[in-house]
Amino acid sequence: MEDFLYEQVSDKLEHLIRSGSLKTGDKLPSIRALSQEQGISLSTAYKAYSELETKGLVEARTKSGYYIRFSPRAIPSAPSAPQRREDGKNLSYEALIQQLQRTQADESFIQFSRSAPSPQLLPHAKLRKTMMDMMRSQPSAGLTYDVIQGNVLLREQLALQAFHWGGKIQASEIVTTHGCLEAITLCLEAVTKPGDYVLLESPTYFGFLRICQHLGLKIIDIPGHPDTGVDLGDLENKLNTYPISACLLVTTFTNPLGALMPEAQKKELVDLLEARNIPLIEDDVYGDLYFGPGRPRTCKSFDKTGNVLLCSSFSKSLAPGYRVGWCIPGKYLQKVIHLKSIRSLSSTQITHQAIGYFLAHNRFDLHIRGMRKALYTQCMAYTEAIGRYFPEDIKVTQPKGGFVLWVEMNPEVHSNVLLQAAAEEKINFSPGPIFSLDQRYTHCMRISFSKPYSADVDWALRMLGKLVRQATP
Numbered sequence: 001m002e003d004f005l006y007e008q009v010s011d012k013l014e015h016l017i018r019s020g021s022l023k024t025g026d027k028l029p030s031i032r033a034l035s036q037e038q039g040i041s042l043s044t045a046y047k048a049y050s051e052l053e054t055k056g057l058v059e060a061r062t063k064s065g066y067y068i069r070f071s072p073r074a075i076p077s078a079p080s081a082p083q084r085r086e087d088g089k090n091l092s093y094e095a096l097i098q099q100l101q102r103t104q105a106d107e108s109f110i111q112f113s114r115s116a117p118s119p120q121l122l123p124h125a126k127l128r129k130t131m132m133d134m135m136r137s138q139p140s141a142g143l144t145y146d147v148i149q150g151n152v153l154l155r156e157q158l159a160l161q162a163f164h165w166g167g168k169i170q171a172s173e174i175v176t177t178h179g180c181l182e183a184i185t186l187c188l189e190a191v192t193k194p195g196d197y198v199l200l201e202s203p204t205y206f207g208f209l210r211i212c213q214h215l216g217l218k219i220i221d222i223p224g225h226p227d228t229g230v231d232l233g234d235l236e237n238k239l240n241t242y243p244i245s246a247c248l249l250v251t252t253f254t255n256p257l258g259a260l261m262p263e264a265q266k267k268e269l270v271d272l273l274e275a276r277n278i279p280l281i282e283d284d285v286y287g288d289l290y291f292g293p294g295r296p297r298t299c300k301s302f303d304k305t306g307n308v309l310l311c312s313s314f315s316k317s318l319a320p321g322y323r324v325g326w327c328i329p330g331k332y333l334q335k336v337i338h339l340k341s342i343r344s345l346s347s348t349q350i351t352h353q354a355i356g357y358f359l360a361h362n363r364f365d366l367h368i369r370g371m372r373k374a375l376y377t378q379c380m381a382y383t384e385a386i387g388r389y390f391p392e393d394i395k396v397t398q399p400k401g402g403f404v405l406w407v408e409m410n411p412e413v414h415s416n417v418l419l420q421a422a423a424e425e426k427i428n429f430s431p432g433p434i435f436s437l438d439q440r441y442t443h444c445m446r447i448s449f450s451k452p453y454s455a456d457v458d459w460a461l462r463m464l465g466k467l468v469r470q471a472t473p
Contacts, residue, residue: 005040006047013048017057017068028058028066056377076387078226079395079408096416096434097206103428110460111451112429115205115255115404116320118451121374123367127319127358134357135350142350148341150176150326151349154356158326161359165287166301167310169328175336176326176347180285180313183327185211186343187309188246190335191279192217196245199238201230203406203435203444205255205283208248219437220244226397226406229254229261232268239276246279252296253286256406256435256446258399263297270302277307279332284312288368290401291376306330314355316403317368322351374452375403382449385458389465391472403450408443413471415445421467427460 016022028049029037035045049066052058059069103109135141149155155171162169177183192198194216200208202221212219220242222234229251238244251261251269261269273280282299290296300310309332313325324347329336358364382405386396395408409415415431422428432444451457 006044006051009034009038009040009044009048010051013052014055014057017052022068026068027064028068030065054373054377056380076383076390076394076396078398079406080225093434093437093439096431096439097210100419100428100430100434103423106426109423109426109428110456112427112447112460112464114448114450115316115430115446116448116450117316117371117403120452121371121450122319123363126363126367127354130358130361130363131350131354134354138353141353142348144349146346146349146352148346149337150174150347151352151356153360154324154352155326157356157359161364162328164295165284166297167328173328173330173333174326175329175333175340176324176352177313177340178323178344178347179315179325180283180311181207181211181325182344183311183313183325184208184248184281184283185215186336186339187279187281187311187327187329187332188212188215188217188248189339190329190332191246191281191309193245197242199235199242199244199247199249201249201254203256203432203441205250206434208283209437212248213437221436224254224257224259226257226259228265229257229259232265232272235269236272239272239278244278246281247273248281248283249299250283250286251299252284253289253399253402255286255402256404256430258397258402258404258406260296260400266297266299267302270299270308274303274305274307279307279309281309281311284310285316286402287312288317289372289375289403291372291379292400296401300328303330306332309336317371318358318364319351319355322355323348324352324355372401375401375449378449378451378453379403379405381453382447382457382461385453385461386447386465389462391465391469393472394468403448405447405449407445407447409445409468410472411443412473413443413468415442418445418467418471421471422464425460425463425467427464429464 031042031045035042049058053060058066060066100113104111104113154176155174158174159169159171188211196217197220198212198217199220201224220238222230222238224230251266253260280299284298287296298310300308307330309330310328327336383396393410397406416433419431430446432441433439435441
């Protein structure tokens, strides 16, 4: 009951802050005064302020009380559906990707391009202890091949985790993989053949584009909206125009836009594709990183016939280097198992068993709650800094989860040229052209806010803003 009350009070105050009724620098009532005003205990009032402090909305000043520190006026407006632009200043697509990957490997750079959690957000000690406990209890762990379908303990724990996104899944329905990209590759291979048409959102994660190219697939894209993702009317028009063999979509916190498709729209999407017998490959890798009150449901939770192939991993939430991914391929289960047996035979037993052990001992929920709070705070800090340091005409998405921001600049600013200038300052980001094969979105960039805000981050964003200002006519 106390938890419910403090959340109610903090939500009311947050609404007043975001609406501008409470402004930066305003002093809040004392804990005792808030307790009396709201009819709550002192401990509940303290927890309400602590929640707002964790989110970066208020600050406690010694012997003075609590003050508003967040300014909604510093938040840039959100872009509409990204506009397609292209010109002749681009490198080849692969050359641009390779250049970006080289700077990602350079630890002297301040990394805004990595779509991965900062090590500072990950439970190092608990993961090490879990690995040691697991190896002591099973001395032969990691020395033998695991079963082809995947580690049994991990699959059992994933089936339990499915409850949070509305799924009713058995361990026997899951196939483990080396990260989410392998899961997506196996699912695409299971439902397509070279020359088939695959529908993707635009802009989309460049890894999807490279997989489709590698498999010899033809890409049909539809624009995504930064708030709600793809428009189902546009999608249906594409289905009527092209012989689409599969759809590959992120419906929860898309990369790079951060959009969250509403639940009703997810159900409509599942029904639309099922009626046409077109498989939906759903990437839910960011699903646990929500900022709202509850985890968004997946499209898979509305699937009644096995037409949705859900893919995910722990690379964004727990341990990127462990390479623990999985898929729930529905009616294509046996095809995916067969393809995995050809490609990799089995997953890495020791890391998959360790993550299963971690989940079994109820440590994941505690970790992910803290990570969500940290990312929410970082999202606001980065967004406010971009609004402060970048030109006034920029637009920035306002994601409800994940850890990437999509920044739309003046149409005359070319992000590839900007990337070169930023590299000289040991700063990198993801330029907009890598998120489409024909290198559209030349005036856009993706910035990851996974790195905790610090003096170095503030300097890098200020410098990046300076470079954007210099490039703006």
